[in-house]
Amino acid sequence: MFDVKKYYDVDNLGVALSLLSKEPHLIVIAGGTDVLIKMQHGWNQEETELLGINRIAELKGIRMLDNGDIEIGALCNFNQIEEDATLQENIIPLVEAAASIGGPQIRNVATIGGNICNGVTSADSASTLFAYDAKLKLSTERSERIVPISEFYMGPGKVALESGELLTHIIIPKESYEGYQGRYIKFARRKAMDIATLGVSVNYRIDEASGCFEDLRIGLGVAGPTPLRCIEAEEYARGTKVSEEGIAGIAGKAVLSSHARTSWRASKEYREHLIEELVAEALLSITDGVRGEEDE
Amino acid sequence: MEEKSNKVVGTSPRRKDAKAKVMGKAKYTADIYESGMLVGKILRSEKAYAYIRNIDTSKAEALPGVEAIISYKDVPKIPYALQAHQFSLDHAGQEDHLIFTDKARFVGDEIGAVIAIDDLTAKKALSLIEVEYEELEPSLTIEAALASKGPWIHEGREHNILSDLWGYEDGDVDKAFTESAHVFEGTYDTGYQQHCHLENHVSYAYMDSEDRIVIVSSTQVPHVARRIVGQALGIPWGRIRVIKPYVGGGFGNKADVRLEPIVAAMTMAVGGRPVILDFSREECMIGTANRHAMRIKIKSGVSEDGKLKVLQGEVLSNAGGYASHGHSPTLVAAGKFVNMYETEAVKVENRTIYTNLPIAGAMRGYGTPQGVYALESHVEDIVTALGLDPITFRKDNFIKENFVNPANGMITHSNGVRECMDRGRELIDWDRKKELYKNQAGPKRRGLGMACFSYETGIYPIAKELGGARIVMNQDGSVQLMCGATEIGQGADTVLAQIAAEVLGIPFDMVHMISTQDTDITPFDFGAYASRQTYVTGLAVKRAANEVKEKILRFAADEIVDLPVYMLDLQDANIVNKHNGQVMAPLDKVALASFYQVDRAEPTTSDVINNAPVNAYSYGATFTEVEVNMRTGKIEILEIFNVHDSGKIINRQLAEGQVEGGMAQAIGQALSEELLMHPTTGKTLNNNLLDYKLPTIMDVPDLGVDFIETYEPTGPMGNKGLGEPPTMSPAPAIRNAVLDATGVAFNRIPMNPQRVFERLKQEGLL
């Protein structure tokens, strides 16, 4: 049972932004799959005022811009992401991440914007957005700014949204995907309806001539308080042979960037072991063309 | 002797409740509306072990919409047992629970409640109540509880031992060990498992115009609930009426009488106005029962020629804060030392220990999944060490037909366990795959495992087995069947209607099932527990149907047809000549005449309470193939088959459903499900379905099910128990398959990926 103090339901971005500027304490609700659960567990609902943005058409849809960048509306749900042809063609790991979220009902309402703005390290879409150097378009009534996703996460549950600001779009730059391939592995205890013990997203370009990694970006979820990139491993990877040995070296380095900790859900030791194993697994699928099964 | 079978038993007609459930017409407790219904919420202890020194409710009482706040100060201090054990059994000492307590024994213990006009007001009021605790040192493990210097969790239970009675010894154990060529020892641990029935616990109550308390509840045991509410409140049992509508599963958890006394006290506190108590999942997972976590130690002796000569051991069981079913599941686990393998000597000790953790109670299998896990793991360790064939060893040593349990005199009349093993071996292609999986070295390794079990259908001779059934014939020859035991989703209504139709010689559709139990109306029955219902209640239904049949045939012979009654039978809703099947009169005509014939009137009804001084062993085996990811510690079940000997199968489709559900539950027990408590505060960490890893449908492989249909002469239709047996052998079979794949014996379940990783590392395999 819910009993909120106030609820606005708007279908126009301008109206939403102006409301948010006048009443900055409004809590934005998109799919509500995080917000409603928080409300059930402890929020003082009578003090809660919600701004429903779900019907704002400007925040929906996935399209390729003229410059080749891919723009994803913050309100796209994971079902739409999983089935989108542009993403299927260009950003497989995001499709894989979308398919791994919750179950069919959740995927039909949970939005990618909510996934990111909720600010948790286990957000399945986040590691891939890190690995693709996604940019976030944030708007207020009066201004608009672009923030790289690496600067968006401030800490557990904390993101760089300023007062009155909405996330409107997520942009994947052309340079991040053209000529690149990727893979997302969600390691969870269950095959559905579960939170990742570890999420690994790799995005790489191979120099065919030398058989070496020309570029590699590794995004990890649940390897620290926020999603993160494996800078040491990425630097090491450039020019490293795409071989079992080379990959083992990269995977070993990936652990260096992590800040895994022990909780009752999993130990630091186990999470670090998984980082090494799963980074290797994600990259090994290049060498043998065989895909692992963790994300089935 | 097999009885000649008619046409209904052995077929799979559509479930009696299928349409109602699919169409949303089946009403569950929370679907039934009483106008002016108030909402109750429980005030739970935040401390694992503490005296409640004061409860300040002033702020909460001032909140508009709060109708009453009650606590331990306001309810009778009459200790009662939570569990549905029979009144006749002497369980003194298990009567350890009060409606509300001033001594909290686990985090979540019930110390009071709010009654308010709605859910939100009640929740808000709860947050305004201030509780003053005087904390005590909690015992959060069995070891800590045993080492504690007190105060004992329950007064008079020294060292927190709930019970260590009824250990068992038979034969000369020392001599048998001396004569054994090989001696093995092992310790096996199982975790806290939650039932996770789809429908959470829910009850509501009001007082009627005669000041009787009417309780509508999601319960497995309405008649027992009436008694326990009466005891807890100190009021005559007849002043209480319990109604059980449709129930969305129980698995033993609703065989405790947990909400009913509270909700009765709640309605009394507000002058009889209706109050509902509807647990959330989070609440259900801390505030109801769990499967006992057990530690089972086994020492065995085996002769040179592979005979299991002796079993010795100890069962240590964690009861949590209250007894609930207490020592009984411990004894059932210990029973595995006696009723699976026939040995020369056996000795087993049992201890059930109170701790400051959530309560353990009845859960599908009642100690047996733990006992079978331990024993079947141990047997696998024996055959592995001696290089024996696991199937042959089990077949050679398992109890046989006519075995008499030395502990309780129970006789084995039917036993198809060996055939179950043969069938399982064939289904999984055991011999070929065993050969194939020798000497694996890669990162993913496959293995095969199996395990088997025996299990008592009901609880005789420990206690009485009554079944209640009432049949009323209508003017058209159709009947209403009313049973005292409860449909809780398992399909009992359908199967009992099949038995009635079979005996009466009428089509299944002519048996109208009254699914609701109402203690004012329904015949008495102890309820849905053990694996008894088709067996014990089935015997009552059979007797009731025979009585009705006899009456209508007598009426037909006297008034309608020209043949003596001993020449008549009922078939396909016709009175027939028993000798040649010739139709003498349609049943509807006879039934109608029985109502309207001017010179004769008597009811064609029966009302039976059947005492069933019988019990029967069910058997079965699980065969499974797993793949272990040596890098991540993940175990994947590739194939799994359960083959059961539950006697004659009355409805194959329902039986398969029963087996599949049980297998899924056991897979969870083996691999992922475990309620976790904080090591120093005792607070439950994962009382929600995100963190409690109940397998989803995607985590459960295709489940293979088959039956070996023996004939059980003590059962109503040659049948014996099937409700709980599917949960018994999958966990050890999976564990044994992992041993086969990796060479590592996991003596603790669940085998979750981190645990597997840690063990593989310890063994140097990583």
Ligand SMILES: Cc1cc2nc3c(=O)[nH]c(=O)nc-3n(C[C@H](O)[C@H](O)[C@H](O)COP(=O)(O)OP(=O)(O)OC[C@H]3O[C@@H](n4cnc5c(N)ncnc54)[C@H](O)[C@@H]3O)c2cc1C
């Ligand atoms: C059963 C279940 C299973 C789940 N499984 C997964 C899973 O497998 N993987 C996973 O990553 N997550 C999972 N989640 C979590 C959740 O579904 C996702 O995080 C989802 O993407 C949140 O999106 P939403 O639209 O529902 O967000 P909401 O709940 O509406 O919002 C989440 C947060 O983002 C803010 N917000 C939303 N949109 C915007 C915007 N455009 N601009 C600014 N702020 C905004 C809100 O104010 C709020 O703080 C699950 C949740 C449930 C209930």
